[in-house]
Every structure is written in C-alpha cells, then in structure tokens.
Amino acid sequence: MPKPSARDRVLDAYEEILIETGPGTVTLEAVAAKAGVSKGGLLYHFGSKDALVDGLTRRLLELNDEDLDRAKGAEEGVVRYYLRTAVTDVTMNHALYRTNMAIIRLLIHEPKVADAARKCTQDWRDLLGEHIDDPMIGEVVALVGDGLYLRAALGDPTESPLLHHVEEVLARLGA
DSSP, rough: OOOHHHHHHHHHHHHHHEEEOOOOGGGGGHHHHHHOOHHHHHHHHHHHHHHHHHHHHHHHHHHHHHHHHHHHTTTOOOHHHHHHHHHHHOOOOOOOHHHHHHHHTTTOOOOOHHHHHHHHHHHHHHHHHHSSSSSHHHHHHHHHHHHHHHHHSSGGGGOHHHTTTTTHHHHHHHH
C-alpha cells in the first residue's frame, strides 16, 4: 500500500485532533506536528484553518460518494448494505467513519460542514428510496441504519438484536 500523500496525512491528523479533543484545540501547528510535516508544508496544501475545514468537507463528500457507489454494486442489495455497514464501518474503523466523527465534532461551529452532512444524509435517503417502494418504510430503514451507526459508535454493536435479525426486520417492514 502506498504511503499517504502529505495532503492526506494533514487531513488524517486534522481528523484525529478533532475526534480526540475537539475543534477548540486545533491549531495549524498542532495539525502539522501530528501529520509529521512542517507548518510550511501544511500551508502549501491548506492555507488556513478554513481551508482545512473545506478539505475535510470535500473528503466527506468524496468518501460518501464512493460508499454510495459500493452500495449500488453490492451483491446483497442497497438496503442490506446500508444496514450492515451502519455497524461494520464503525467496528472496522473505516475512513468514512473517522471522517464522519470528525465532521460531527465540527457541526456546531461550521455551518458549511452541516450542509455537507445533510447532503450525504439526503443522498442516502434518495438511494434507499430507489430501492424501497414505500417512502415511509424507506425513512424507517434509514432511521434504523442511523440508530445502528450511533449505537456502534457509542459502544458494543452486538448488543442490538436487530443486527442478528436483519432479514426478519426487513421482511416485517416489507422492504
């Protein structure tokens, strides 16, 4: 696997700081040090904190688009993919999960980040709507996925009986 670019290392470091200690502790110096680059190297890629926010927001949108594409090609189907990855993305510490956690830390402080998060949520709602005939059932499935994601992020995802009975839940919902 190739070594991440300096730009990616900077974004990774920014995510880590956001996740570990929140936006109030972010400085360009701290991000550069965590990324193992000089401050000048960081500024080459991201000229300000605002540029870091924009870079992380772009990363979120790109990762979400890639995930939507994987869902569309998933052998198990979009709905099952959505529910399964609501847990596995967290438990396997996938890139999209880490970016989501960093974005969540920024939501209160950065309106443009909230806009990107809403776009990602809507993209998933739209895709689920293409595969579930009843819009209300589609919304319930989306909320179940959101809940599974949150539960997995907060603790042991195996605690949910839904995980062991996804087929039955979907059958009951008519999905």
